Amino acid sequence: MEKKLTWKELPIGDILEGGSSLKFKTGNWRSKIPVHIPEKCINCFICWISCPDDAIIVDAEKGKWSSFNYDYCKGCGICAYECPKKAIEMREEIEK
Amino acid sequence: MGIKVAKTANEAFAEGMRQINPDVVAAYPITPATEIVQIFSQFVADGLVKTEFIQVESEHSALSACIGASAAGARTMTGTSSQGLAYMWEMLYIASGLRLPIIMAVVNRTLSSPINIHCDHSDTFGARDSGWIQIYSENVQETYDNLIQGVRIAEHPEVRLPCMIMTDGFILSHCLETMEMLTDEEVRDFVDEPPERENLIKAAVENKPITIGALDLPDYYFEHKRQQAEGMKNALRVIPEISKEFGNRFGRYYGFVENYRIEDADIGIVVIGSTAGTGKEVVDNLRKKGIKAGLLKIRVLRPLPVEDIKNSLKNLKVVGIMERVEGMNAFCSPLYSEISSCLYDLEKRPILTNFVYGLGGRDVKIKDIEIVFNDLLKILERGKKEFTLKYIGVRE
Numbered sequence: 111m112e113k114k115l116t117w118k119e120l121p122i123g124d125i126l127e128g129g130s131s132l133k134f135k136t137g138n139w140r141s142k143i144p145v146h147i148p149e150k151c152i153n154c155f156i157c158w159i160s161c162p163d164d165a166i167i168v169d170a171e172k173g174k175w176s177s178f179n180y181d182y183c184k185g186c187g188i189c190a191y192e193c194p195k196k197a198i199e200m201r202e203e204i205e206k
Numbered sequence: 207m208g209i210k211v212a213k214t215a216n217e218a219f220a221e222g223m224r225q226i227n228p229d230v231v232a233a234y235p236i237t238p239a240t241e242i243v244q245i246f247s248q249f250v251a252d253g254l255v256k257t258e259f260i261q262v263e264s265e266h267s268a269l270s271a272c273i274g275a276s277a278a279g280a281r282t283m284t285g286t287s288s289q290g291l292a293y294m295w296e297m298l299y300i301a302s303g304l305r306l307p308i309i310m311a312v313v314n315r316t317l318s319s320p321i322n323i324h325c326d327h328s329d330t331f332g333a334r335d336s337g338w339i340q341i342y343s344e345n346v347q348e349t350y351d352n353l354i355q356g357v358r359i360a361e362h363p364e365v366r367l368p369c370m371i372m373t374d375g376f377i378l379s380h381c382l383e384t385m386e387m388l389t390d391e392e393v394r395d396f397v398d399e400p401p402e403r404e405n406l407i408k409a410a411v412e413n414k415p416i417t418i419g420a421l422d423l424p425d426y427y428f429e430h431k432r433q434q435a436e437g438m439k440n441a442l443r444v445i446p447e448i449s450k451e452f453g454n455r456f457g458r459y460y461g462f463v464e465n466y467r468i469e470d471a472d473i474g475i476v477v478i479g480s481t482a483g484t485g486k487e488v489v490d491n492l493r494k495k496g497i498k499a500g501l502l503k504i505r506v507l508r509p510l511p512v513e514d515i516k517n518s519l520k521n522l523k524v525v526g527i528m529e530r531v532e533g534m535n536a537f538c539s540p541l542y543s544e545i546s547s548c549l550y551d552l553e554k555r556p557i558l559t560n561f562v563y564g565l566g567g568r569d570v571k572i573k574d575i576e577i578v579f580n581d582l583l584k585i586l587e588r589g590k591k592e593f594t595l596k597y598i599g600v601r602e
Contacts, residue, residue, distance in 0.1 A: 123305030128415030
């Protein structure tokens, strides 16, 4: 459990080091989870471009789709909606 | 020491800004504050200051630019009035919440509607809970002196809050008065370099980017507000320190409030701004007649100097709180609420009553303030009041 700072310990005025949002894992907001279906994927990376949370990882050198970063994927479903080959499906979190 | 000059409050603001020589000024013109940045922009064009002057398309953008500049470590100033201040509203809270010591020269003007360009205090009274330090001025000299002190107060490491310095629209902003200007060197020495802000130093020295204004949900927002409240509380200690240093150097001393013949008074009025000058004249006239009258001028409204107000008013029998703001709460003007809450914990309190005057720049004259004192005398005789709020100078 993260120790929460008191008002005397906090940096003044909510001015912090950069990149602090990495510490705030938003994956647990998710109710539906995207699942990748490799047989249908053509590695067009439209899902990677569309993801608002940088939660899709690709291997740029090999030109291959790689994985989801479930720490930050909020389950918005944009990737599944945009995929031209229906290679991403949104499933109930429990069915994953 | 400085020299005697004739200046309007707008000119005094602009000259003070030139001497302070801020890094950044972003502003948008509005009557009656336009001249401040108009004159100052001439100083920029003439190369008399090192300031980056940002012309923007609105007051919302003006304060937004100031926030960006101040967050990057720049000493930053702006000026506005009335609707301009109203248009800055959401940015007011952001400036104070981020703890940015921005200095704003405000020329008090009423708010529309009906549209009117003249003085009352409705504009800045609305902003009294926005987390800005508020210092009001009685005359041109005070306008200038308050501006210079404001820089040091806002930037003090234990305060770090934005500060607005007020002057009365037209009554002072466009009125020539003699005042003593300090030399450029004296002002430069007094305001000095701004104290370091450790988070910005880290960004600059260690070349680490910073996040400004990150999302602060229910688990942290409260702590930041508590921290901000402490800054305002610290200002109660810092303001007298800075005022004392200013007085020791330049010979003019300022308190949170000014007590005028109030120490032994039975009846007295509480006022803000230029009306104090007229009020003092009425007090003098009454004293000549043997009536123990006094006046309390509120110079600093935020932080609210509770102890000073208590000490000034505790021995009076009847007090009239005069303000050029209508609270629209069907009860009293905001200053009445502030003063009465200061006095509530006293065992023996004066009878308080409220007079609203001067809305939209309606003149307040000696005879108007005499009406107020006559009412106070009646209450003193009867030992009770028959009204809480009375309007002075309105056609009935």
